[in-house]
Amino acid sequence: MASFPVINMEKLNGEERAATMEMIKDACENWGFFELVKHGISPEFMDTVERLTKEHYRKCMEQRFKEMVASRGVEAVQSEINDLDWESTFFLRHLPISNIAEVPDLEEQYRNVMKEFAAQLEKLAEYLLDLLCENLGIDKGYLKKAFYGSKGPTFGTKVSNYPPCPKPELIKGLRAHTDAGGIILLFQDDKVSGLQLLKDSEWIDVPPMRHSIVINLGDQLEVITNGKYKSVMHRVIAQTDGNRMSVASFYNPGSDAVICPALELVEKENKELYPKFVFEDYMKLYAGLKFQAKEPRFEALKGHAKNN
Structure with a gap:
Protein backbone atom coordinates (compact mmCIF):
# COMPACT_ATOMS: atom_id res chain seq x y z
CA MET A 1 0.00 0.00 0.00
CA ALA A 2 1.37 3.42 -1.00
CA SER A 3 1.99 5.59 2.04
CA PHE A 4 -0.54 8.26 3.03
CA PRO A 5 0.23 11.55 1.18
CA VAL A 6 1.85 14.20 3.38
CA ILE A 7 2.49 17.57 1.71
CA ASN A 8 5.05 20.06 3.03
CA MET A 9 3.61 23.38 1.87
CA GLU A 10 6.84 25.28 2.32
CA LYS A 11 8.16 23.35 -0.67
CA LEU A 12 5.67 25.19 -2.90
CA ASN A 13 7.93 28.24 -2.60
CA GLY A 14 11.14 26.72 -3.93
CA GLU A 15 12.61 24.44 -6.55
CA GLU A 16 10.53 21.52 -5.30
CA ARG A 17 7.30 23.26 -6.31
CA ALA A 18 6.63 21.10 -9.38
CA ALA A 19 7.19 17.84 -7.46
CA THR A 20 4.96 19.08 -4.60
CA MET A 21 2.18 20.07 -7.03
CA GLU A 22 2.46 16.59 -8.54
CA MET A 23 2.03 15.06 -5.05
CA ILE A 24 -1.11 17.15 -4.50
CA LYS A 25 -2.44 16.09 -7.90
CA ASP A 26 -1.81 12.43 -7.16
CA ALA A 27 -3.45 12.75 -3.71
CA CYS A 28 -6.56 14.39 -5.22
CA GLU A 29 -6.86 11.80 -8.00
CA ASN A 30 -6.03 8.65 -6.03
CA TRP A 31 -6.76 9.30 -2.36
CA GLY A 32 -9.29 12.13 -1.95
CA PHE A 33 -7.29 12.95 1.20
CA PHE A 34 -3.88 14.40 2.08
CA GLU A 35 -2.16 15.85 5.11
CA LEU A 36 -0.53 19.31 5.20
CA VAL A 37 2.49 20.25 7.27
CA LYS A 38 4.20 23.68 7.36
CA HIS A 39 0.89 25.18 6.23
CA GLY A 40 1.42 28.62 7.76
CA ILE A 41 -0.77 28.31 10.88
CA SER A 42 1.55 28.55 13.85
CA PRO A 43 2.05 25.47 16.06
CA GLU A 44 1.65 27.59 19.21
CA PHE A 45 -1.72 28.85 18.01
CA MET A 46 -2.84 25.31 17.17
CA ASP A 47 -1.83 24.21 20.67
CA THR A 48 -4.09 26.94 22.08
CA VAL A 49 -7.02 25.78 19.89
CA GLU A 50 -6.49 22.21 21.12
CA ARG A 51 -6.17 23.16 24.79
CA LEU A 52 -9.31 25.33 24.78
CA THR A 53 -11.33 22.77 22.78
CA LYS A 54 -10.48 20.01 25.24
CA GLU A 55 -11.19 22.27 28.25
CA HIS A 56 -14.54 23.26 26.77
CA TYR A 57 -15.49 19.60 26.31
CA ARG A 58 -14.58 18.73 29.91
CA LYS A 59 -16.45 21.71 31.36
CA CYS A 60 -19.53 21.87 29.17
CA MET A 61 -20.10 18.66 27.22
CA GLU A 62 -18.68 15.60 28.94
CA GLN A 63 -21.43 15.27 31.54
CA ARG A 64 -24.17 15.71 28.89
CA PHE A 65 -22.59 12.99 26.77
CA LYS A 66 -22.50 10.59 29.73
CA GLU A 67 -26.16 11.28 30.43
CA MET A 68 -27.07 10.61 26.77
CA VAL A 69 -25.18 7.28 26.86
CA ALA A 70 -26.92 6.27 30.10
CA SER A 71 -30.34 7.17 28.70
CA ARG A 72 -29.73 5.03 25.60
CA GLY A 73 -28.61 2.05 27.72
CA VAL A 74 -25.51 1.71 25.54
CA GLU A 75 -23.48 -0.14 28.18
CA ALA A 76 -25.84 -3.11 27.88
CA VAL A 77 -26.01 -3.44 24.07
CA GLN A 78 -25.12 -6.79 22.56
CA SER A 79 -25.51 -6.12 18.84
CA GLU A 80 -24.21 -3.47 16.45
CA ILE A 81 -25.84 -0.04 16.74
CA ASN A 82 -26.43 1.58 13.35
CA ASP A 83 -28.25 4.78 14.29
CA LEU A 84 -25.83 6.33 16.76
CA ASP A 85 -22.46 8.04 16.38
CA TRP A 86 -20.19 7.93 19.44
CA GLU A 87 -19.38 11.64 19.31
CA SER A 88 -20.11 14.82 21.19
CA THR A 89 -20.29 17.82 18.86
CA PHE A 90 -21.20 21.45 18.40
CA PHE A 91 -21.18 23.62 15.29
CA LEU A 92 -19.87 27.09 14.50
CA ARG A 93 -20.89 29.01 11.39
CA HIS A 94 -18.40 31.55 9.97
CA LEU A 95 -19.71 32.47 6.50
CA PRO A 96 -21.79 34.05 5.08
CA ILE A 97 -22.73 35.25 8.57
CA SER A 98 -20.98 34.14 11.76
CA ASN A 99 -23.02 32.75 14.67
CA ILE A 100 -20.01 32.45 16.96
CA ALA A 101 -21.27 35.22 19.28
CA GLU A 102 -24.55 33.34 19.86
CA VAL A 103 -23.19 29.85 20.59
CA PRO A 104 -23.85 29.22 24.30
CA ASP A 105 -21.23 28.14 26.87
CA LEU A 106 -18.19 29.38 24.95
CA GLU A 107 -15.75 31.37 27.04
CA GLU A 108 -14.62 34.68 25.55
CA GLN A 109 -11.04 33.55 24.90
CA TYR A 110 -12.24 30.37 23.15
CA ARG A 111 -14.69 32.39 21.03
CA ASN A 112 -11.92 34.74 19.89
CA VAL A 113 -9.46 31.94 19.22
CA MET A 114 -11.98 30.01 17.09
CA LYS A 115 -12.81 33.16 15.15
CA GLU A 116 -9.13 33.69 14.37
CA PHE A 117 -8.61 29.99 13.54
CA ALA A 118 -11.52 30.12 11.09
CA ALA A 119 -10.06 33.21 9.39
CA GLN A 120 -6.71 31.44 8.89
CA LEU A 121 -8.38 28.25 7.64
CA GLU A 122 -10.53 30.22 5.20
CA LYS A 123 -7.37 31.71 3.66
CA LEU A 124 -5.77 28.27 3.50
CA ALA A 125 -8.88 26.78 1.83
CA GLU A 126 -8.89 29.47 -0.86
CA TYR A 127 -5.17 29.02 -1.49
CA LEU A 128 -5.68 25.26 -1.84
CA LEU A 129 -8.57 25.75 -4.25
CA ASP A 130 -6.26 27.82 -6.47
CA LEU A 131 -3.59 25.09 -6.33
CA LEU A 132 -6.26 22.60 -7.46
CA CYS A 133 -7.22 24.96 -10.32
CA GLU A 134 -3.57 25.06 -11.40
CA ASN A 135 -3.33 21.26 -11.36
CA LEU A 136 -6.60 20.92 -13.27
CA GLY A 137 -5.51 23.42 -15.93
CA ILE A 138 -8.47 25.76 -15.27
CA ASP A 139 -8.37 29.48 -14.50
CA LYS A 140 -7.08 30.55 -11.10
CA GLY A 141 -10.08 31.55 -8.99
CA TYR A 142 -12.46 29.28 -10.90
CA LEU A 143 -13.33 27.04 -7.93
CA LYS A 144 -13.79 29.93 -5.52
CA LYS A 145 -16.11 31.56 -8.05
CA ALA A 146 -18.02 28.29 -8.60
CA PHE A 147 -18.64 28.16 -4.83
CA TYR A 148 -19.68 31.78 -4.57
CA GLY A 149 -23.45 31.94 -5.12
CA SER A 150 -25.04 35.32 -4.36
CA LYS A 151 -23.64 35.69 -0.82
CA GLY A 152 -20.26 34.00 -1.02
CA PRO A 153 -19.31 30.50 0.18
CA THR A 154 -20.63 28.81 3.32
CA PHE A 155 -17.96 28.02 5.84
CA GLY A 156 -18.46 26.34 9.19
CA THR A 157 -16.73 24.17 11.77
CA LYS A 158 -17.86 20.99 13.46
CA VAL A 159 -16.05 20.57 16.79
CA SER A 160 -16.17 16.94 17.93
CA ASN A 161 -14.88 14.84 20.77
CA TYR A 162 -14.88 11.06 20.56
CA PRO A 163 -14.82 9.85 24.18
CA PRO A 164 -13.61 6.38 25.21
CA CYS A 165 -16.19 3.80 24.12
CA PRO A 166 -16.91 0.58 26.05
CA LYS A 167 -17.94 -1.36 22.90
CA PRO A 168 -16.06 -0.03 19.87
CA GLU A 169 -16.78 -3.22 17.93
CA LEU A 170 -20.52 -2.41 18.11
CA ILE A 171 -20.58 1.37 17.80
CA LYS A 172 -18.83 3.61 15.25
CA GLY A 173 -17.41 6.96 16.34
CA LEU A 174 -18.87 8.28 13.08
CA ARG A 175 -20.44 6.05 10.43
CA ALA A 176 -18.94 5.84 6.93
CA HIS A 177 -19.88 8.70 4.57
CA THR A 178 -18.54 11.09 1.96
CA ASP A 179 -18.66 14.82 2.74
CA ALA A 180 -21.32 16.73 0.82
CA GLY A 181 -19.51 20.00 0.35
CA GLY A 182 -16.33 21.44 -1.09
CA ILE A 183 -13.00 21.20 0.70
CA ILE A 184 -12.64 20.06 4.31
CA LEU A 185 -9.79 21.12 6.63
CA LEU A 186 -9.38 18.98 9.72
CA PHE A 187 -7.28 19.62 12.80
CA GLN A 196 -10.04 6.00 8.39
CA LEU A 197 -10.65 6.29 4.66
CA LEU A 198 -11.66 3.66 2.14
CA LYS A 199 -9.04 3.04 -0.55
CA ASP A 200 -9.10 0.09 -2.95
CA SER A 201 -11.74 -1.61 -0.75
CA GLU A 202 -9.55 -1.36 2.36
CA TRP A 203 -9.90 0.89 5.40
CA ILE A 204 -6.69 2.92 5.81
CA ASP A 205 -5.78 4.96 8.92
CA VAL A 206 -5.28 8.70 8.46
CA PRO A 207 -2.13 9.09 10.58
CA PRO A 208 -2.39 11.51 13.51
CA MET A 209 0.46 14.03 13.13
CA ARG A 210 1.18 16.93 15.41
CA HIS A 211 0.16 20.34 14.01
CA SER A 212 -0.93 18.94 10.65
CA ILE A 213 -4.13 19.81 8.80
CA VAL A 214 -5.84 16.90 7.04
CA ILE A 215 -7.57 17.85 3.79
CA ASN A 216 -10.31 15.90 2.11
CA LEU A 217 -12.44 16.61 -0.95
CA GLY A 218 -16.23 16.74 -0.85
CA ASP A 219 -18.88 15.69 -3.37
CA GLN A 220 -19.05 19.16 -4.98
CA LEU A 221 -15.40 19.02 -6.08
CA GLU A 222 -16.08 15.63 -7.64
CA VAL A 223 -18.89 17.20 -9.68
CA ILE A 224 -16.99 20.35 -10.71
CA THR A 225 -13.92 18.31 -11.75
CA ASN A 226 -16.22 16.00 -13.74
CA GLY A 227 -15.02 13.03 -11.70
CA LYS A 228 -11.30 13.70 -12.07
CA TYR A 229 -11.13 14.13 -8.29
CA LYS A 230 -13.34 11.94 -6.12
CA SER A 231 -14.84 12.36 -2.67
CA VAL A 232 -13.97 9.33 -0.58
CA MET A 233 -15.84 7.30 2.05
CA HIS A 234 -14.39 7.79 5.52
CA ARG A 235 -15.38 6.96 9.10
CA VAL A 236 -14.23 7.35 12.70
CA ILE A 237 -13.56 4.22 14.74
CA ALA A 238 -14.45 4.51 18.41
CA GLN A 239 -11.59 3.68 20.80
CA THR A 240 -11.67 2.17 24.29
CA ASP A 241 -9.24 4.72 25.69
CA GLY A 242 -8.33 8.33 25.02
CA ASN A 243 -10.65 11.14 23.98
CA ARG A 244 -10.07 12.07 20.33
CA MET A 245 -10.49 15.72 19.40
CA SER A 246 -11.55 16.69 15.88
CA VAL A 247 -12.02 20.25 14.58
CA ALA A 248 -13.34 19.94 11.01
CA SER A 249 -13.94 23.08 8.95
CA PHE A 250 -16.05 22.84 5.81
CA TYR A 251 -15.48 25.35 3.00
CA ASN A 252 -18.61 24.77 0.92
CA PRO A 253 -20.53 26.45 -1.89
CA GLY A 254 -23.11 29.11 -1.04
CA SER A 255 -26.61 27.66 -0.68
CA ASP A 256 -27.75 29.11 -4.04
CA ALA A 257 -24.52 28.35 -5.95
CA VAL A 258 -25.17 26.43 -9.17
CA ILE A 259 -22.83 23.43 -9.31
CA CYS A 260 -21.90 21.66 -12.55
CA PRO A 261 -18.81 20.19 -14.21
CA ALA A 262 -16.29 22.81 -15.44
CA LEU A 263 -16.71 23.25 -19.19
CA GLU A 264 -12.99 22.85 -19.93
CA LEU A 265 -12.91 19.52 -18.12
CA VAL A 266 -16.07 18.31 -19.88
CA GLU A 267 -14.47 19.18 -23.23
CA LYS A 268 -11.31 17.24 -22.32
CA GLU A 269 -13.38 14.15 -21.48
CA ASN A 270 -15.85 14.83 -24.26
CA LYS A 271 -18.52 13.82 -21.78
CA GLU A 272 -20.44 15.49 -18.96
CA LEU A 273 -20.56 12.90 -16.17
CA TYR A 274 -22.57 14.83 -13.55
CA PRO A 275 -25.77 16.88 -13.48
CA LYS A 276 -26.14 20.62 -12.90
CA PHE A 277 -27.94 21.54 -9.65
CA VAL A 278 -28.25 24.11 -6.88
CA PHE A 279 -26.11 23.26 -3.84
CA GLU A 280 -29.04 23.70 -1.43
CA ASP A 281 -31.02 21.03 -3.32
CA TYR A 282 -28.07 18.65 -2.97
CA MET A 283 -27.90 19.31 0.78
CA LYS A 284 -31.62 18.58 1.23
CA LEU A 285 -31.10 15.22 -0.43
CA TYR A 286 -27.88 14.54 1.51
CA ALA A 287 -29.53 15.19 4.88
CA GLY A 288 -31.48 11.94 4.66
CA LEU A 289 -28.89 9.90 2.75
CA LYS A 290 -25.58 10.90 4.34
CA PHE A 291 -24.58 7.36 5.32
CA GLN A 292 -25.35 5.88 1.91
CA ALA A 293 -23.46 5.77 -1.40
CA LYS A 294 -23.18 9.13 -3.20
CA GLU A 295 -23.95 7.89 -6.73
CA PRO A 296 -27.76 7.67 -6.24
CA ARG A 297 -27.69 11.28 -4.97
CA PHE A 298 -26.10 12.45 -8.22
CA GLU A 299 -28.56 10.29 -10.16
CA ALA A 300 -31.57 11.75 -8.34
CA LEU A 301 -30.46 15.27 -9.23
CA LYS A 302 -30.32 14.46 -12.95
CA GLY A 303 -34.07 14.13 -12.91
CA HIS A 304 -34.30 17.15 -10.64
CA ALA A 305 -32.45 19.41 -13.08
CA LYS A 306 -34.78 18.40 -15.91
CA ASN A 307 -37.88 19.10 -13.79
CA ASN A 308 -36.81 22.65 -12.97
Missing part, protein backbone atom coordinates in the same frame (compact mmCIF):
# COMPACT_ATOMS: atom_id res chain seq x y z
CA GLN A 188 -7.29 16.26 14.58
CA ASP A 189 -5.88 14.83 17.75
CA ASP A 190 -2.27 13.74 17.32
CA LYS A 191 -2.37 11.15 20.11
CA VAL A 192 -5.67 9.30 19.65
CA SER A 193 -6.30 7.93 16.16
CA GLY A 194 -9.60 6.78 14.70
CA LEU A 195 -10.12 8.44 11.31
Whole structure:
Protein backbone atom coordinates (compact mmCIF):
# COMPACT_ATOMS: atom_id res chain seq x y z
CA MET A 1 0.00 0.00 0.00
CA ALA A 2 1.37 3.42 -1.00
CA SER A 3 1.99 5.59 2.04
CA PHE A 4 -0.54 8.26 3.03
CA PRO A 5 0.23 11.55 1.18
CA VAL A 6 1.85 14.20 3.38
CA ILE A 7 2.49 17.57 1.71
CA ASN A 8 5.05 20.06 3.03
CA MET A 9 3.61 23.38 1.87
CA GLU A 10 6.84 25.28 2.32
CA LYS A 11 8.16 23.35 -0.67
CA LEU A 12 5.67 25.19 -2.90
CA ASN A 13 7.93 28.24 -2.60
CA GLY A 14 11.14 26.72 -3.93
CA GLU A 15 12.61 24.44 -6.55
CA GLU A 16 10.53 21.52 -5.30
CA ARG A 17 7.30 23.26 -6.31
CA ALA A 18 6.63 21.10 -9.38
CA ALA A 19 7.19 17.84 -7.46
CA THR A 20 4.96 19.08 -4.60
CA MET A 21 2.18 20.07 -7.03
CA GLU A 22 2.46 16.59 -8.54
CA MET A 23 2.03 15.06 -5.05
CA ILE A 24 -1.11 17.15 -4.50
CA LYS A 25 -2.44 16.09 -7.90
CA ASP A 26 -1.81 12.43 -7.16
CA ALA A 27 -3.45 12.75 -3.71
CA CYS A 28 -6.56 14.39 -5.22
CA GLU A 29 -6.86 11.80 -8.00
CA ASN A 30 -6.03 8.65 -6.03
CA TRP A 31 -6.76 9.30 -2.36
CA GLY A 32 -9.29 12.13 -1.95
CA PHE A 33 -7.29 12.95 1.20
CA PHE A 34 -3.88 14.40 2.08
CA GLU A 35 -2.16 15.85 5.11
CA LEU A 36 -0.53 19.31 5.20
CA VAL A 37 2.49 20.25 7.27
CA LYS A 38 4.20 23.68 7.36
CA HIS A 39 0.89 25.18 6.23
CA GLY A 40 1.42 28.62 7.76
CA ILE A 41 -0.77 28.31 10.88
CA SER A 42 1.55 28.55 13.85
CA PRO A 43 2.05 25.47 16.06
CA GLU A 44 1.65 27.59 19.21
CA PHE A 45 -1.72 28.85 18.01
CA MET A 46 -2.84 25.31 17.17
CA ASP A 47 -1.83 24.21 20.67
CA THR A 48 -4.09 26.94 22.08
CA VAL A 49 -7.02 25.78 19.89
CA GLU A 50 -6.49 22.21 21.12
CA ARG A 51 -6.17 23.16 24.79
CA LEU A 52 -9.31 25.33 24.78
CA THR A 53 -11.33 22.77 22.78
CA LYS A 54 -10.48 20.01 25.24
CA GLU A 55 -11.19 22.27 28.25
CA HIS A 56 -14.54 23.26 26.77
CA TYR A 57 -15.49 19.60 26.31
CA ARG A 58 -14.58 18.73 29.91
CA LYS A 59 -16.45 21.71 31.36
CA CYS A 60 -19.53 21.87 29.17
CA MET A 61 -20.10 18.66 27.22
CA GLU A 62 -18.68 15.60 28.94
CA GLN A 63 -21.43 15.27 31.54
CA ARG A 64 -24.17 15.71 28.89
CA PHE A 65 -22.59 12.99 26.77
CA LYS A 66 -22.50 10.59 29.73
CA GLU A 67 -26.16 11.28 30.43
CA MET A 68 -27.07 10.61 26.77
CA VAL A 69 -25.18 7.28 26.86
CA ALA A 70 -26.92 6.27 30.10
CA SER A 71 -30.34 7.17 28.70
CA ARG A 72 -29.73 5.03 25.60
CA GLY A 73 -28.61 2.05 27.72
CA VAL A 74 -25.51 1.71 25.54
CA GLU A 75 -23.48 -0.14 28.18
CA ALA A 76 -25.84 -3.11 27.88
CA VAL A 77 -26.01 -3.44 24.07
CA GLN A 78 -25.12 -6.79 22.56
CA SER A 79 -25.51 -6.12 18.84
CA GLU A 80 -24.21 -3.47 16.45
CA ILE A 81 -25.84 -0.04 16.74
CA ASN A 82 -26.43 1.58 13.35
CA ASP A 83 -28.25 4.78 14.29
CA LEU A 84 -25.83 6.33 16.76
CA ASP A 85 -22.46 8.04 16.38
CA TRP A 86 -20.19 7.93 19.44
CA GLU A 87 -19.38 11.64 19.31
CA SER A 88 -20.11 14.82 21.19
CA THR A 89 -20.29 17.82 18.86
CA PHE A 90 -21.20 21.45 18.40
CA PHE A 91 -21.18 23.62 15.29
CA LEU A 92 -19.87 27.09 14.50
CA ARG A 93 -20.89 29.01 11.39
CA HIS A 94 -18.40 31.55 9.97
CA LEU A 95 -19.71 32.47 6.50
CA PRO A 96 -21.79 34.05 5.08
CA ILE A 97 -22.73 35.25 8.57
CA SER A 98 -20.98 34.14 11.76
CA ASN A 99 -23.02 32.75 14.67
CA ILE A 100 -20.01 32.45 16.96
CA ALA A 101 -21.27 35.22 19.28
CA GLU A 102 -24.55 33.34 19.86
CA VAL A 103 -23.19 29.85 20.59
CA PRO A 104 -23.85 29.22 24.30
CA ASP A 105 -21.23 28.14 26.87
CA LEU A 106 -18.19 29.38 24.95
CA GLU A 107 -15.75 31.37 27.04
CA GLU A 108 -14.62 34.68 25.55
CA GLN A 109 -11.04 33.55 24.90
CA TYR A 110 -12.24 30.37 23.15
CA ARG A 111 -14.69 32.39 21.03
CA ASN A 112 -11.92 34.74 19.89
CA VAL A 113 -9.46 31.94 19.22
CA MET A 114 -11.98 30.01 17.09
CA LYS A 115 -12.81 33.16 15.15
CA GLU A 116 -9.13 33.69 14.37
CA PHE A 117 -8.61 29.99 13.54
CA ALA A 118 -11.52 30.12 11.09
CA ALA A 119 -10.06 33.21 9.39
CA GLN A 120 -6.71 31.44 8.89
CA LEU A 121 -8.38 28.25 7.64
CA GLU A 122 -10.53 30.22 5.20
CA LYS A 123 -7.37 31.71 3.66
CA LEU A 124 -5.77 28.27 3.50
CA ALA A 125 -8.88 26.78 1.83
CA GLU A 126 -8.89 29.47 -0.86
CA TYR A 127 -5.17 29.02 -1.49
CA LEU A 128 -5.68 25.26 -1.84
CA LEU A 129 -8.57 25.75 -4.25
CA ASP A 130 -6.26 27.82 -6.47
CA LEU A 131 -3.59 25.09 -6.33
CA LEU A 132 -6.26 22.60 -7.46
CA CYS A 133 -7.22 24.96 -10.32
CA GLU A 134 -3.57 25.06 -11.40
CA ASN A 135 -3.33 21.26 -11.36
CA LEU A 136 -6.60 20.92 -13.27
CA GLY A 137 -5.51 23.42 -15.93
CA ILE A 138 -8.47 25.76 -15.27
CA ASP A 139 -8.37 29.48 -14.50
CA LYS A 140 -7.08 30.55 -11.10
CA GLY A 141 -10.08 31.55 -8.99
CA TYR A 142 -12.46 29.28 -10.90
CA LEU A 143 -13.33 27.04 -7.93
CA LYS A 144 -13.79 29.93 -5.52
CA LYS A 145 -16.11 31.56 -8.05
CA ALA A 146 -18.02 28.29 -8.60
CA PHE A 147 -18.64 28.16 -4.83
CA TYR A 148 -19.68 31.78 -4.57
CA GLY A 149 -23.45 31.94 -5.12
CA SER A 150 -25.04 35.32 -4.36
CA LYS A 151 -23.64 35.69 -0.82
CA GLY A 152 -20.26 34.00 -1.02
CA PRO A 153 -19.31 30.50 0.18
CA THR A 154 -20.63 28.81 3.32
CA PHE A 155 -17.96 28.02 5.84
CA GLY A 156 -18.46 26.34 9.19
CA THR A 157 -16.73 24.17 11.77
CA LYS A 158 -17.86 20.99 13.46
CA VAL A 159 -16.05 20.57 16.79
CA SER A 160 -16.17 16.94 17.93
CA ASN A 161 -14.88 14.84 20.77
CA TYR A 162 -14.88 11.06 20.56
CA PRO A 163 -14.82 9.85 24.18
CA PRO A 164 -13.61 6.38 25.21
CA CYS A 165 -16.19 3.80 24.12
CA PRO A 166 -16.91 0.58 26.05
CA LYS A 167 -17.94 -1.36 22.90
CA PRO A 168 -16.06 -0.03 19.87
CA GLU A 169 -16.78 -3.22 17.93
CA LEU A 170 -20.52 -2.41 18.11
CA ILE A 171 -20.58 1.37 17.80
CA LYS A 172 -18.83 3.61 15.25
CA GLY A 173 -17.41 6.96 16.34
CA LEU A 174 -18.87 8.28 13.08
CA ARG A 175 -20.44 6.05 10.43
CA ALA A 176 -18.94 5.84 6.93
CA HIS A 177 -19.88 8.70 4.57
CA THR A 178 -18.54 11.09 1.96
CA ASP A 179 -18.66 14.82 2.74
CA ALA A 180 -21.32 16.73 0.82
CA GLY A 181 -19.51 20.00 0.35
CA GLY A 182 -16.33 21.44 -1.09
CA ILE A 183 -13.00 21.20 0.70
CA ILE A 184 -12.64 20.06 4.31
CA LEU A 185 -9.79 21.12 6.63
CA LEU A 186 -9.38 18.98 9.72
CA PHE A 187 -7.28 19.62 12.80
CA GLN A 188 -7.29 16.26 14.58
CA ASP A 189 -5.88 14.83 17.75
CA ASP A 190 -2.27 13.74 17.32
CA LYS A 191 -2.37 11.15 20.11
CA VAL A 192 -5.67 9.30 19.65
CA SER A 193 -6.30 7.93 16.16
CA GLY A 194 -9.60 6.78 14.70
CA LEU A 195 -10.12 8.44 11.31
CA GLN A 196 -10.04 6.00 8.39
CA LEU A 197 -10.65 6.29 4.66
CA LEU A 198 -11.66 3.66 2.14
CA LYS A 199 -9.04 3.04 -0.55
CA ASP A 200 -9.10 0.09 -2.95
CA SER A 201 -11.74 -1.61 -0.75
CA GLU A 202 -9.55 -1.36 2.36
CA TRP A 203 -9.90 0.89 5.40
CA ILE A 204 -6.69 2.92 5.81
CA ASP A 205 -5.78 4.96 8.92
CA VAL A 206 -5.28 8.70 8.46
CA PRO A 207 -2.13 9.09 10.58
CA PRO A 208 -2.39 11.51 13.51
CA MET A 209 0.46 14.03 13.13
CA ARG A 210 1.18 16.93 15.41
CA HIS A 211 0.16 20.34 14.01
CA SER A 212 -0.93 18.94 10.65
CA ILE A 213 -4.13 19.81 8.80
CA VAL A 214 -5.84 16.90 7.04
CA ILE A 215 -7.57 17.85 3.79
CA ASN A 216 -10.31 15.90 2.11
CA LEU A 217 -12.44 16.61 -0.95
CA GLY A 218 -16.23 16.74 -0.85
CA ASP A 219 -18.88 15.69 -3.37
CA GLN A 220 -19.05 19.16 -4.98
CA LEU A 221 -15.40 19.02 -6.08
CA GLU A 222 -16.08 15.63 -7.64
CA VAL A 223 -18.89 17.20 -9.68
CA ILE A 224 -16.99 20.35 -10.71
CA THR A 225 -13.92 18.31 -11.75
CA ASN A 226 -16.22 16.00 -13.74
CA GLY A 227 -15.02 13.03 -11.70
CA LYS A 228 -11.30 13.70 -12.07
CA TYR A 229 -11.13 14.13 -8.29
CA LYS A 230 -13.34 11.94 -6.12
CA SER A 231 -14.84 12.36 -2.67
CA VAL A 232 -13.97 9.33 -0.58
CA MET A 233 -15.84 7.30 2.05
CA HIS A 234 -14.39 7.79 5.52
CA ARG A 235 -15.38 6.96 9.10
CA VAL A 236 -14.23 7.35 12.70
CA ILE A 237 -13.56 4.22 14.74
CA ALA A 238 -14.45 4.51 18.41
CA GLN A 239 -11.59 3.68 20.80
CA THR A 240 -11.67 2.17 24.29
CA ASP A 241 -9.24 4.72 25.69
CA GLY A 242 -8.33 8.33 25.02
CA ASN A 243 -10.65 11.14 23.98
CA ARG A 244 -10.07 12.07 20.33
CA MET A 245 -10.49 15.72 19.40
CA SER A 246 -11.55 16.69 15.88
CA VAL A 247 -12.02 20.25 14.58
CA ALA A 248 -13.34 19.94 11.01
CA SER A 249 -13.94 23.08 8.95
CA PHE A 250 -16.05 22.84 5.81
CA TYR A 251 -15.48 25.35 3.00
CA ASN A 252 -18.61 24.77 0.92
CA PRO A 253 -20.53 26.45 -1.89
CA GLY A 254 -23.11 29.11 -1.04
CA SER A 255 -26.61 27.66 -0.68
CA ASP A 256 -27.75 29.11 -4.04
CA ALA A 257 -24.52 28.35 -5.95
CA VAL A 258 -25.17 26.43 -9.17
CA ILE A 259 -22.83 23.43 -9.31
CA CYS A 260 -21.90 21.66 -12.55
CA PRO A 261 -18.81 20.19 -14.21
CA ALA A 262 -16.29 22.81 -15.44
CA LEU A 263 -16.71 23.25 -19.19
CA GLU A 264 -12.99 22.85 -19.93
CA LEU A 265 -12.91 19.52 -18.12
CA VAL A 266 -16.07 18.31 -19.88
CA GLU A 267 -14.47 19.18 -23.23
CA LYS A 268 -11.31 17.24 -22.32
CA GLU A 269 -13.38 14.15 -21.48
CA ASN A 270 -15.85 14.83 -24.26
CA LYS A 271 -18.52 13.82 -21.78
CA GLU A 272 -20.44 15.49 -18.96
CA LEU A 273 -20.56 12.90 -16.17
CA TYR A 274 -22.57 14.83 -13.55
CA PRO A 275 -25.77 16.88 -13.48
CA LYS A 276 -26.14 20.62 -12.90
CA PHE A 277 -27.94 21.54 -9.65
CA VAL A 278 -28.25 24.11 -6.88
CA PHE A 279 -26.11 23.26 -3.84
CA GLU A 280 -29.04 23.70 -1.43
CA ASP A 281 -31.02 21.03 -3.32
CA TYR A 282 -28.07 18.65 -2.97
CA MET A 283 -27.90 19.31 0.78
CA LYS A 284 -31.62 18.58 1.23
CA LEU A 285 -31.10 15.22 -0.43
CA TYR A 286 -27.88 14.54 1.51
CA ALA A 287 -29.53 15.19 4.88
CA GLY A 288 -31.48 11.94 4.66
CA LEU A 289 -28.89 9.90 2.75
CA LYS A 290 -25.58 10.90 4.34
CA PHE A 291 -24.58 7.36 5.32
CA GLN A 292 -25.35 5.88 1.91
CA ALA A 293 -23.46 5.77 -1.40
CA LYS A 294 -23.18 9.13 -3.20
CA GLU A 295 -23.95 7.89 -6.73
CA PRO A 296 -27.76 7.67 -6.24
CA ARG A 297 -27.69 11.28 -4.97
CA PHE A 298 -26.10 12.45 -8.22
CA GLU A 299 -28.56 10.29 -10.16
CA ALA A 300 -31.57 11.75 -8.34
CA LEU A 301 -30.46 15.27 -9.23
CA LYS A 302 -30.32 14.46 -12.95
CA GLY A 303 -34.07 14.13 -12.91
CA HIS A 304 -34.30 17.15 -10.64
CA ALA A 305 -32.45 19.41 -13.08
CA LYS A 306 -34.78 18.40 -15.91
CA ASN A 307 -37.88 19.10 -13.79
CA ASN A 308 -36.81 22.65 -12.97
